[in-house]
Amino acid sequence: MSKDAAFCLWCYLFGEGHKHGENAFTKIGFRNWKKAIQKFKEHEGGGNNSHNYARAKCFGYKDQKHNVDYVFAQKSSEMEIAYRTWLTAVVDIIRYLLGQGLAFHGHDESSQSVHRGNFLELISWYCERNEEINSVMNSNAPANNQLSSPDIQKQIINACATEVRNVILNEIGDKYFSLLIDEARDSSVKEQMSIILRFVNDDGEVIERFLCVVYVSDTCSQSLKNAIDEFFAKNGLSLSRLRGQGYDGASNMRGEFNRLKALILKENRHARYIHCFSHQLQLVVVASVSKNGYVLHFFEYLSMIVNVAGASYKMRDNLRQQQHDARVKCIEECGVLTGKRKNQEMALARAGDTRWGSHFKTILRLFQLWDVVKKSDSGSI
Template identity: 30%
Template structure:
């Protein structure tokens, strides 16, 4: 310690033992009562901030901030003789260059830093760097260079690290970003896409994206998250209305609504959708093709107890085998690795595979291929496991997997998902053709119906052959089905065929068909067919005037009876103009057409046709950017961020997701917003 602290002599100790008493008494008296108006202005005469009582530090700081830096511009600065008999003095022009913090002491003929005096941490004499705080700087020969170096250090050291000020800054940023979005929307028509997720307390949150058309270009913006305290339809409606009223967005302009989340709030959202559409007849619901349809279909079948058991069993296989691979360096480790690779475990485990449906389809298909290896490895774990818990888990899995019910569900799901997989991929393509994917939806429905009507026997034969190959007992279809769990006297007496064919096979397929019908109802399908008539490709070959007039009738608030008659004439003129104009001959989609109409000024010539295009574009039917927006939200759904309070998390998300808007906002605007919120007694520059 003597290397860093010089040991005091006996005389020094005697002096120091009495001196602090005066200082402490003085400090105590100052902390109890201090006249802020009598604080010395000259920095050379000031008492250090840390010598005041801690309970008046902030008051003293505020007083000096209000006074501003001591800059006696009219003072006749004395000259100082330096080495070589050269004379130098303080240059008052430095006050203009460093106006916010540079000070001059007449008493000491030295320069000081106001920010350093107010905010530099107290670290004792060993900290050094007192030139700008207590001693002052007076080497005028290198004055400007030294002052610039001090300014650089100040900009690095004087950071806004207080939690409260960080929240205020983030809140100011969020407010300005939202204000920019609402100004862009103005009174435009828009649609809403909602995604739900759970925080660490398993409380539902709704992430909301708004879609509108600005000068022919589709724009999608993240508005924030809504905390759902009570997941009922009425509570959701109240939270929904309150959220948009605070933003000043007119709900009567809502024309589209879509839910792109999981099944967490699916039923509640359906009720919310009904409430919204009762108030606004023009707010149509359309399936969001950015959302993975497979995820929705899988979530539906997970409501069946035996199907949920299948997914749980596969997830447990990945977990148990993964632990075995990490702990054993044997020949069987290679088999374990091959199992994990085949089951694509990384994708399957993530959120239990809910949002990675293509991966789930591959996982279930691969399990059929590596089934023998899975059984062999589980048997090894059952015998050589490092503890009884691992052995028990392996035994339990062996019983679950080597069961006719598990094998039946596995084969059935692989067949069903093979039908829906192509449709799911087609719906997420960016270059999707509305007519083509509507045909795919119809084909998917027909295939599921055909499977229900004629594939029972072939499925049963396939399952029986697989069971025979792997020495699994095959259930006799005319035998009685044994219900697991529950009171035996209340169990319904049914045959195995009734259970597997009716309760399982027919039921699961019906659940898939019902979900497809909900996502693509007859009304929505007709609506999309009308939208397809606006497609400009192949010289507007899909154009159909009657269907476009029918499309307009879905929006009675936007078209009057007179408008329908005018629209008929406009459509005739419009199609002749489009087909005869070279600049519209190479367009590939509706969005290209809308932008080109604005550039060419045709949106003013055919305003009702342009309104049809706007209504078509705000339907959430092809939104790859929405996927990126919700993915950005998912990046922040970790344990640390989920523990943040709702407002701070919402403000942080808005600034993070809408980076392009944030980059366009001048820092002065954000500082002015911060000034308005905090009501500082000084002006931020």
């Protein structure tokens, strides 16, 4: 009344900044009284104009419990709490499996499978005994956010590994340490290098900590050295605090010139090389057993049988066929159970001097396949 002008309350409070707003009813004030009724009707309009937009905002403000933004915020808060609940449960299960050194996946993880693997089975077991967890997991969780896919499991496992590694590095601190390394191929035929640090803790105890497995493109000394340097730089370790290096007797590791031992000694002459005692013991056992004539002849004949039976693809295929026929006959006549992971094909394993356990594996395989080996067309066998 003091300005002798008309304003629209809804547009005045909630219409500012809207692209269809009218300044006459929000900032300046409407004074054209001769056309007031016509202009009021035009301003009120219909549909989704600026006036109705401001009106909806005003009613939403007055009734916030039913406001879309309020409801969405409440739902978001509830979803966040539920997400934290089932994420905590998944992390607890993963920590348990990691602590026990158990496999995560099963051979058949479909919903019809009796055993879907340790991870999925533990989730089901957890949900059956905890209603709070059951209310936010499996069918009650969003289909695209189950936190049970192999990729999610790997991400959480890597996060756990990073936390454990940080604890170990904090335990080492500024202490001197020794480096233990070995490399081998995994099941996918990729070269992997294991890194272990050995140090003395604050209580005077000698501690060995496994840190990680690093992929290397090849096992030449320079590639191994580059992988070590990258790992040290990433985890804040200094080569100057290295006081020992222990490897097996491979030439790429302990060679005097331009091998891994030599490359590290060039940068730190205090990093003395020590031949792996386990590897030395292995060599001693093999050498001692070789002095016993009976044992020596036994393993010589064992090696000859394995070599002859697997000397060519034809002989190996013949051995597989004989094994298959024997399995089929046994299933038909003896009623042996069949199913996944049952009655699998086996091959003769070669014994290696650097791994005494391989001799036992060779004997065990030959014992299991002896009848098949005798029937195969293997010449001298």
